[in-house]
Amino acid sequence: MSSQRSISSFFAPVGRTTSTSKSSSSSASKPGSSKPVHNPKATGSTSKALPKTTAPSKTKAKAKATSKHDDSENEAEGGEVEEEKEDEDEDDLPTSRSFSKRLRAFSVQSGGRPLGTDSAAPAPKRVRLERRRVDDDEEEEAQMGEPIQEDQEDEPEEPLPHKLSHAPPKRSGKGIITDRFAFSSSQLADGSVHEEEAISPEEALRRKKNHEKFVRKLGRPGAFELRQRENGEEGDEELDDEEEEPERVPEPKKGSKAAAKRGKKLTPLEQQVVDIKEKHMDTVLVVEVGYKYRFFGEDARIAASVLSIVCIPGRMKFTYDPSEAHLDKFASASIPVHRLHVHVKRLITAGYKVGVVRQLETAALKAAGDNRNAPFVRKLTNLYTKGTYIDDIDGVDDHDAVGAGSGGAASTGYLLCITEKLGGGAGADEKVKVGILAVQPSTGDIIYDEFDDGFMRTEIETRLLHIAPCELLILGELSKATDKLVTHLAGSTNNVFGDGVRVERVERPKNMNATSSIHVSGFYADKIKNGEADVPQDLLDIVTQLPDLVTICLSAMITHLTAYGLEHVFDLTKYFKSFSARSHMLLNGNTLSSLEIYRNQTDFSEKGSLFWTLDHTSTRFGRRLLRKWVGRPLLDRPQLEARINAVEEMLSSTSERTQQLKTLLTTVRYDLEKGLIRIYYGKATRPEVFNILNTLLKISKTFRSVETPDQCGYVSPLINGAMASLPEILESVEEYLSKFDHKAAAKDDKYSFFKETDEYDFILDSKMAIKGVELDLQEHLEDAAKAVKKKRLDYVTVSGIDYLVEIENSGIKNVPASWVKISGTKKVSRFHTPEVLRLLRERDQRKETLANNCDRAFKDFMIQIAGQYQEYRDAVQSLATLDCLVSLATVAQLPGYCKPILTDGIGIKVKQGRHPMVEQLLIDTYVPNDIDLGAGQRRTLLVTGPNMGGKSSYVRQIALIAIMAQIGSYVPADSAEIGLLDAVFTRMGAFDNMMTGESTFMVELSETSDILKQATPRSLVILDELGRGTSTHDGVAIAYSVLDYMVSSIKAMTLFVTHYPILAQMEKAYPGEVVNAHMKFEEATDGSEDITFLYQIAEGTAHRSYGLNVAKLANVPQAVLDTAAIKSKELEAEIKARETARWFANILQGNINTEDGLLSEISSLSIS
Incomplete structure (x- = not known):
């Protein structure tokens, strides 16, 4: 049975492969094929008559014999006419024939002369399988494992219809397009068909050039898949970043119960994501799909918001929602593979729990397995949160998690x-x-x-x-x-x-x-x-x-x-x-906040805090240790003296070992503490292991001559002990470093990581298997040469595709039909033989096995190193201690710092002390002050003075100097004698607590109550303006009673700041134990009542607070100031009048010697 092809099939869109393209060449040469009826008046190719059909009457052999012609006009692919172009190294595109080629092929098939040439149609040549692009339906079939069928040379053709079809293009059973419209035709009145004019050769040439540009931009057919296979990456099932899934099952009809329940049909990939998401609804999933990581649904919206990436619209919910029934796919967003941990850190820093879903099989192993037609196996392999992220040696850096805090430090990873x-x-x-x-x-x-x-x-x-x-x-x-x-x-x-x-x-x-x-x-x-x-x-x-x-x-x-x-x-x-x-001083939350131990109270940053002042460490693990020292000052005197003496010796030492230590600290770039724990967990990479061990080697070699602490050359046992522990790890570190190749480790080359003498047997077996496959490939060249009648052949590599057999086009007739053409030029064609393809698949599988074995061996190696974790961690801790001592020695070098004297008694005696943070931030010189508090005498200092006179800074300065001394640091003073404190308590500032619904006054009393319960005679208590959260008389009463209880019962060292002059009477009630002091100032002599703050402490009481002066400095409107001044004088006069009346009443009653001290002091209260 013979048939005639439809004209429209020859004018299918460029780049689309038709199912009958293979049979077109053979049918063109068969006798009895229809011939086009030419119009003798027509010139060139402006028009053609409708071809007539005739019954086939001649044999196939005769057709081949009569249709032979010049082979130079055809390529090896089914008689396709070769494109005349320059000899350049480009891939052949046999499936993307130009319009002119199709037109000439059609003319040859029809028995006529090809347009634009006088040569007859060539005989069809042997059919050869060729890598080509397939349409969407063919990709779906490939995904499901169904072979893509192509028409064979002897396949009977469909009969040519008498008229061009007006129906839509048809699809074959495989979904391949077989008919395309070449012309738009219309029925004439007599029923005949009117055809449009054929495209001119110039237009055909223009279209061909445009097509070639498009192909160069899109890529060569099959090259992408071949490169994927070569690199052991995703196969045909996942192109670019998205997995090709089987076609969705058609949606149930509207209104059906099934549609209402399930909505759109999910692809296998989407079903995988939904199944994992159902078990981890509180987790943002990052799914590995091909060459990217993707987010789906609501996770994509979160990722787009946090990471500032594009979110492709789609369904947000992972369960069926009628409002999203019209959407076919999930919303999605994607990130590159190499940026995974960068984006994961940003997500967990934002407070999200992140799960990484990885593919557990590669394309090569999948192709060799039983599930080659199923989606890639994916599982949730990693979960990350702020506290559990250790998959990067830097982790979530402290500065990434910095928060504003009232005393709290940056997030520490706990x-x-x-x-x-x-x-x-x-x-x-x-x-x-x-x-x-x-x-x-x-x-x-x-x-x-x-x-x-x-x-x-x-x-x-x-x-x-x-x-x-x-x-x-x-x-x-x-x-x-x-x-x-x-x-x-x-x-x-x-x-x-x-x-x-x-x-x-x-x-x-x-x-x-x-x-x-x-x-x-x-x-x-x-x-x-x-x-x-x-x-x-x-x-x-x-x-x-x-x-x-x-x-x-x-x-x-x-x-x-x-x-x-x-x-x-x-x-x-x-x-x-x-x-x-209780081996350390207690600093509660209020103290950490008020004294700005970790954060300042202005912008809540680290700058301006005590930790910022003391931190001159060089290593990250040293910085973490210093933070612990700052927050937990020591109580044990021998331990504290050992630390201070070590700082003193480090400060004065000019020995070579000290210089070696400082140089070593500046060269340690890796966070060894985190790196070792990553090795312990088995999560480190090869470059990390190499760098960590290499850094440990550098540390241990620096002091390798030290065998005992006595050989260090220092007096301090703390320095000697820490330094002597560093060389102890040298032998084991050198042993581990000798087992692998350092250059390969630095490059993360898993295949060459271990040295041959230390390589595992299963790695050697895998390498030998790959070598065997490569030898088989070389031996196969002899058989390939015989097949094409050549004496010798060599493999070539083009565009990353190796083991290509290159044949000159002049000898292409001898190439077996089973060889797969990969690429070619005008002079040569390149092929993969079936045996090469089989061996390449085997090689890829062997390589995947080798990669898995290398990873397994590396994990075993990390387990060996983890056995030395305690020893290595102790060495890192010793280096951190030395780093902290060097940091405190750097602080001690600052001008005006002295070594504190520690005593067992109770007391604080400081000469010319200064505020450690304010001194460094001020441009002007800080005004120093003295303090002398002790047991039995001067336990309480009652501080008064004008607003903004420096009262709060003064009391904070005393507490900070005591804390610095017990950290082991030098202090900003001419001299300091500190009795060890067990705690520092503060009640400073006025604020409410909306979180618990507490007023300002309630917060004051609650914090004061806690202090009264916890303070001891060895505690330092700071009470700043207690009682200001209520009325004046209630405030005075509470402040007076609290101060009395502190002096008489608790007997703690107390710094009491107040604006109530009446409390100065406590000095008379407890002579020698309570001392009045005030911040000095000078009043203007011109009657303007302006004052100058001197910021110096002096004995005595300030009877006025000069609040109106502060209001003036704050730029309060003059009208308000004038009114306030008038009211202040009126209240003063009223209070004095009442006092005078009360005094005269006592005289009239005969109580001449009676003095109501409390009332007389109240009369001295001034609002100004």
């Missing part, structure tokens, strides 16, 4: 679990017992505590401000007061943590009190049994003897961190430390 139980009291939640456990996964540090707290929750606040967690895990229900405090500290942008702390709440089972200890014991028992943890018995006792609430927190934290793969942090029980171990 993940804190908190739980509580009610402890009774007048209210339902007045007293509670609280348990906390804070973990820093990036360093392995663990802090725990169990304590009782009152209704103000000051103990919880103190611990939160000290630890400064970046993430909170709330276990069970908290009391109302605790929950409000935690929520406030975690969520405020102007308090403590700034950018907010991520809060996660988990349920606390009722039987957790009983099950938690079993869970924790079982966890460590399994570790010891499996030999996974270094848990000596004395350290294991720490865990088994933890308080009940802390054990509950530990159990919850083990479960929580297991999901992140970080449960191994609890193997390091050496770093369990109790917060309440």
Whole structure:
């Protein structure tokens, strides 16, 4: 049966492959094919008559014999006419024939002369499979594993219809377009068909050139897939960044129940995402798809908002919503693979929980597996939050998590679990017992505590401000007061943590009190049994003897961190430390805030804080250790003196070892503390392992001549001990470094990482298998040469595609039909033989196996290094200690700093002391002042003076000097003698607490109450303007009674700042113990009542506060000032009149010697 092809099939759009293109050549040469009827009046190719059809009458062999012609006009592909062009190295595009080629081919098939040439139609040549682009339906079939069928040479053709079809283009069973309109035709009145004029050769040439430009821009057919296969990357199933999924099942008809329930049909990729999302609804999923990571649905909207990337509109919800029924796909956004961790850090810094979904198989292994037709297997491999992100050696940098805080520090990377139980009291939640456990996964540090707290929750606040967690895990229900405090500290942008702390709440089972200890014991028992943890018995006792609430927190934290793969942090029980171990001075939340220990109170930045003043460290781990020193001043005198003496020796030392140490610290760029924990978790990369070990080698080699502490050359045992511990790791570090190639490690070359002598057997086996495949490829060249009748062939590599067999076009007749043409030029064609394709697939599979084996071997290597974690961590801790000592020695070099003298007595005596932060920020010279407080004598200093006279700065200065001394630092003074303090308490400033609904006065009294309960004779208490939150008489009464209680009962050293002159009477009530002092000033002598602040402390009382002068400095309108001055004088006169009347009344009653001191002092109160 013979048939005639439709004319329209020859004019299909350029770049689209038709199902009958392969058979067109053969049909053109068959006898009996129809011939076009030419109009003898027509010139050129302006018009053609409709071709007539005739029945086939001649054999195929005869057709071939009569149709042979010059082969130079045809390529090897089915008689396709070769394009005449310059000899340049471009891929052939046999499937993208130009319009003129199709027109000439049609003319040849029809038995006529090809347009533009006098040669006859050439005979069809052998059919050869060729890589080509397929349309959407063919891609879907490839995804489902169905082969793409092509018409064979002997396939019968469809008969040519008598008239051109007006119907829409048809599709074959495979979805390939077989008919296209070439002309727009219309029926004439007599039923004949009128055809438009044919396209001129000039127009055809123009279209051909445009097509060639388009192809060059789009890419060569098959080259992209081949390069993917060569690189072991995604195959045909995922092109660019999106996986090609099978065609969606048609949507149910509108109004049907099925449509109402499920909406649009999901693709396999979308179904994977939905299945994972259902298990992690609180997580922003980042899904690996081909060469990008993608966000879907609501996650895409979040990513677009935080990362400032484009979000493609679509469905937002992962469950069916009728409002989104008209949308076909999920909303999506994408990021490049190499930028994954950059964007993940930004998301977790914004407070989100991020999950990374990765492909667990590669294209090569998938092609060799049983699921080659299924979507790529994907699983949630990583979960990240602020507190658990350690997949980058820099982690979430402290500055990334900096928040505005009233005393709190930047987020420290701690993940804190908190739980509580009610402890009774007048209210339902007045007293509670609280348990906390804070973990820093990036360093392995663990802090725990169990304590009782009152209704103000000051103990919880103190611990939160000290630890400064970046993430909170709330276990069970908290009391109302605790929950409000935690929520406030975690969520405020102007308090403590700034950018907010991520809060996660988990349920606390009722039987957790009983099950938690079993869970924790079982966890460590399994570790010891499996030999996974270094848990000596004395350290294991720490865990088994933890308080009940802390054990509950530990159990919850083990479960929580297991999901992140970080449960191994609890193997390091050496770093369990109790917060309440009173080896340090207590600085509560109020003190941290008021004294600006970590943050200033102006813009809540680090600049201007005490930590900023003392921080001259060179390493990140040294900076973290100094932060601990600043927040926890020492109470142990021998330990404190050892630290100060070490700073003194480091300051005065000019030895070569000191210079070596300072040079070493400046060259340590890596965060060794975080790097070691990443090795311990098995998450480090090859360059990281190399850099960490290389840095440890540099550290240990610097002091390799030191064998014992006595050989260090210092007097300080602290310096000698720290320096002598550094060379101890040298031998093990050199051993690990000798096992791998350093250049390969720096380049992250997994295949050449290990040296041949230390390489694992399974890696050698994989490499040998690949070599075997490559030898087979070389041997196959002989067979390939014989097939094309050549003596010798060589492989060539073009555009990244290797093992190509290059054949000159003059000998292309000898190329077997089974060879796959990849590319070519005018002179040569390049092929892959079936055997080469098979061997390349085998090689790709072997390479994937080798890559997996290399990763496995590297993880085993990190496990070996992790066995030395404690030893290496101790060395890093010693270097951090030396870094802190050098930092404090740098502070000691500042002009006007002195070494404090520490005593066992109670007292503070400072000569010419200065404020450490204000002094560095001021352009002008800071005015120094003295202080002398001691046990038994001068325990309380009552400070008065004009507003803005420097009272608050003076009392802060005294507290900061005492804290600096107990940190181990030099202090800004001519001389300082400090008795060790157990705590510093402050009640400064006036503010309300909207979070708990407390007024300004309530906050004042609550904080004062806590101080009265906790202060001891060894404490320093600062009370600034107590009582100003209420009326004058109530304020005076409360201030007087509190001061009296402090002096008579608690006997703590107290600095009491007030504007109530009446309190000066306390000096008479407690002579020698209470001393009045005021900030000096000078009044103008011209009657203007202007004053000049001198900022110097002097004994005596200031009877006026000069508030109107401050109002004038604040640019209060003059009219207001005038009115205030008049009212001030009227009130003064009224009070004096009442005093005079009262005095005369006493005289008339005979009480001449009676003096109402309290009333006389009240009369001296001045509003001005």
